[in-house]
Amino acid sequence: MLASVAQPxxxxxxxxxxxxxxxxxxxxxxxxxxxxxxxxxDGVSFTVRRGEIYGLxxxxxxxxxxxxxxxxxAIKPPLEIVGGSMEFAFLPGYGGLHRAxxxxxxxxxxxxxxxxxxxxxxxxxxxxRIGSSFIDFAYPHIGGSRKQFEQQVVAxxxxxxxxxxxxxxxxxxxxxxxxxxxTLALATICRPGFIIADEPTTAxxxxxxxxxxxxxxxxxxxxxxxxxxxxxxxxxxxxxxDRLAIMYAGRLVEEAATAxxxxxxxxxxxxxxxxSLPRIGEDAPRTGLGGAPPNLADPPSGCRFxxxxxxxxxxxxxxxxxxxEARSGHRVACFxxxxxxxx
Amino acid sequence: MSGYAGYVGRRLAQFLLVVxxxxxxxxxxxxxxxxxxxxxxxxxxxxxxxxAPDAIEQMRRSLRELYGLxxxxxxxxxxxxxxxxxxxxxxSMSAFPTPVGTLIGRALPWTAGLLAVSTLIAWxxxxxxxxxxxxxxxxxxxxxxxxxxMGLHPIPYYILAMLLLILFGFIWPVxxxxxxxxxxxxxxxxxxxxxxxxxxxxxxxxxxxxxGVGSWxxxxxxxxxxxxxxxxxxxxxxxxxxxxxxxxxxxxxNALVPQVTGLAMSLGGIFNGAVIxxxxxxxxxxxxxxxxxxxxxxxxxxxxxxxxxxxxxSVGVLAIDLLYPLLDPRVKVS
Numbered sequence: 202m203l204a205s206v207a208q209p210x211x212x213x214x215x216x217x218x219x220x221x222x223x224x225x226x227x228x229x230x231x232x233x234x235x236x237x238x239x240x241x242x243d244g245v246s247f248t249v250r251r252g253e254i255y256g257l258x259x260x261x262x263x264x265x266x267x268x269x270x271x272x273x274x275a276i277k278p279p280l281e282i283v284g285g286s287m288e289f290a291f292l293p294g295y296g297g298l299h300r301a302x303x304x305x306x307x308x309x310x311x312x313x314x315x316x317x318x319x320x321x322x323x324x325x326x327x328x329x330r331i332g333s334s335f336i337d338f339a340y341p342h343i344g345g346s347r348k349q350f351e352q353q354v355v356a357x358x359x360x361x362x363x364x365x366x367x368x369x370x371x372x373x374x375x376x377x378x379x380x381x382x383x384t385l386a387l388a389t390i391c392r393p394g395f396i397i398a399d400e401p402t403t404a405x406x407x408x409x410x411x412x413x414x415x416x417x418x419x420x421x422x423x424x425x426x427x428x429x430x431x432x433x434x435x436x437x438x439x440x441x442x443d444r445l446a447i448m449y450a451g452r453l454v455e456e457a458a459t460a461x462x463x464x465x466x467x468x469x470x471x472x473x474x475x476x477s478l479p480r481i482g483e484d485a486p487r488t489g490l491g492g493a494p495p496n497l498a499d500p501p502s503g504c505r506f507x508x509x510x511x512x513x514x515x516x517x518x519x520x521x522x523x524x525x526e527a528r529s530g531h532r533v534a535c536f537x538x539x540x541x542x543x544x
Numbered sequence: 545m546s547g548y549a550g551y552v553g554r555r556l557a558q559f560l561l562v563v564x565x566x567x568x569x570x571x572x573x574x575x576x577x578x579x580x581x582x583x584x585x586x587x588x589x590x591x592x593x594x595x596a597p598d599a600i601e602q603m604r605r606s607l608r609e610l611y612g613l614x615x616x617x618x619x620x621x622x623x624x625x626x627x628x629x630x631x632x633x634x635x636s637m638s639a640f641p642t643p644v645g646t647l648i649g650r651a652l653p654w655t656a657g658l659l660a661v662s663t664l665i666a667w668x669x670x671x672x673x674x675x676x677x678x679x680x681x682x683x684x685x686x687x688x689x690x691x692x693x694m695g696l697h698p699i700p701y702y703i704l705a706m707l708l709l710i711l712f713g714f715i716w717p718v719x720x721x722x723x724x725x726x727x728x729x730x731x732x733x734x735x736x737x738x739x740x741x742x743x744x745x746x747x748x749x750x751x752x753x754x755x756g757v758g759s760w761x762x763x764x765x766x767x768x769x770x771x772x773x774x775x776x777x778x779x780x781x782x783x784x785x786x787x788x789x790x791x792x793x794x795x796x797x798n799a800l801v802p803q804v805t806g807l808a809m810s811l812g813g814i815f816n817g818a819v820i821x822x823x824x825x826x827x828x829x830x831x832x833x834x835x836x837x838x839x840x841x842x843x844x845x846x847x848x849x850x851x852x853x854x855x856x857x858s859v860g861v862l863a864i865d866l867l868y869p870l871l872d873p874r875v876k877v878s
Binding site: 310315316333371 | 774775776778779781782783784785786789793794797801872873874
């Protein structure tokens with residue numbers, strides 16, 4: 202194996218923050234005796250290093266949300282973890298939040314693992330002042346006197362350029378951008394080691410989007426947190442992530458440094474994804490990919506992309522391709538790139 | 545803050561308008577009744593024997609004056625408002641010469657006491673249990689309670705009331721079946737009298753609470769189920785906020801807002817008297833008074849009871865409208 206090239210953040214000797222191994226998360230329902238399983242996440246493995254922003258891209262219903270729900274331990278029926286493990290540096294030996302005792306999970310949440318949710322506009326309790334939300338979310342972890350805590354919150358709000366007066370405001374009294382920044386401050390006040398960001402900028406206009414992305418980057422650099430950044434928007438990934446994984450139909454198909462993915466995509470799906478992005482100065486119409494993403498209740502055999510793949514060969518419908526390092530630090534799951542898997 | 549003061553002013557004006565229209569409607573409806581109370585009283589008197597025609601004519605005139613029926617319709621209407629504004633509804637026609645105000649004053653504490661207490665108990669119990677049942681959906685006890693509430697809810701109220709009467713009045717006769725207190729006790733504040741009042745209130749209160757708890761329970765449970773799916777609850781759970789805090793400040797607090805509106809409406813409705821409750825349990829409240837007044841064509845009394853209930857409902861709604869901005873900060877006052 203080639204020695205890994207210099208990484209922009211973290212070094213390889215340090216234990217990674219999160220190691221996901223062969224994770225399988227299915228939605229299992231049973232109606233009138235007919236059992237159905239939707240294999241939303243099926244054999245996903247990846248590692249999030251300390252201090253990096255790890256991007257996860259994929260179209261709708263590719264399993265991104267299921268994957269982060271599983272990692273965040275928000276597992277409610279019909280979602281079920283069927284196999285695999287998620288090992289956090291701050292929770293060694295349990296293989297995931299869902300296996301740890303409840304009291305321990307309550308201590309870990311927000312202290313070590315926080316969350317910026319999709320639809321951040323509505324994540325603040327409408328009948329509670331922003332300051333009370335800070336107390337509910339962060340005070341049990343930070344402790345000390347109320348006064349000290351308040352000073353800390355005010356200092357932290359300044360990082361996202363919010364006035365201390367927002368603490369006495371109700372969420373509906375703030376603009377969308379201010380609410381987003383307040384949520385960002387709420388998610389980072391405890392300086393967690395790991396932040397999951399699920400489409401944090403999707404509902405925002407591009408100006409606010411850029412501002413929020415800059416703030417996430419700034420806080421992440423300052424606290425040395427790792428971020429798992431999930432969005433379908435490749436432009437946002439190009440802007441903020443260090444490494445990027447592409448998900449398709451419940452599996453990872455490619456993973457590399459973000460610049461490498463954009464400059465040298467290997468998987469046919471990634472290639473299509475990149476080439477579909479508009480570029481300034483180009484006026485040729487974009488060609489789309491034929492077909493639609495598969496139904497995960499009955500996914501295609503072998504490589505799940507083969508029915509839509511321009512490079513598909515006979516083996517693709519028979520065998521499941523595994524993620525292999527095609528180049529240094531660049532993993533891809535494709536027979537057309539890796540050749541026939543001997544295993 | 546001036547925004548709130550302006551809001552209060554506008555709401556008060558609206559309140560006065562509603563009360564004015566309501567009382568006018570009550571006036572028109574009672575005066576359109578085909579029963580002429582004066583002729584009724586006269587025929588009641590004359591049926592006992594012969595009376596001189598000019599004596600009858602004089603009686604007719606003085607009765608019309610007493611009841612505010614003298615003069616042209618416009619004069620009658622003005623007299624009516626003069627009396628309303630001085631809180632004087634004239635003498636009752638069916639219980640002549642007791643003033644209507646005295647009759648209402650006697651009945652009101654019974655109704656207000658019974659209904660206010662049972663409405664509040666039902667509201668608190670129903671919302672508490674309904675909220676818990678919505679939050680802890682796996683709990684067997686609360687699931688069972690849901691089934692019971694579902695079963696109780698559709699039973700017509702008078703059937704349930706009769707059932708309770710039969711159960712605790714006849715089959716297992718432990719409670720009095722009629723009246724507000726024991727007949728032989730003087731209505732003074734003695735331990736004996738209060739005990740008797742409480743004992744007499746158990747059955748009617750129980751019937752009201754059983755029905756009330758059922759509907760508050762079901763309403764609150766489905767409100768909580770909706771709130772649980774809100775982003776801010778999901779987020780607080782992901783953040784590891786203590787579940788007791790989530791239940792109270794996040795779930796219940798948001799689900800209670802519409803329930804408080806409901807409480808104000810039913811507290812205002814108290815002044816209507818639970819007509820059926822008071823009839824079934826022979827309770828000496830406003831409901832019984834109203835029904836008897838309607839039968840007797842005593843429209844001074846009907847108007848009096850109606851005016852009280854119009855005022856009650858309007859004050860209830862007004863109070864809630866004034867409190868709403870404090871309850872739900874999203875309600876803009878300006």
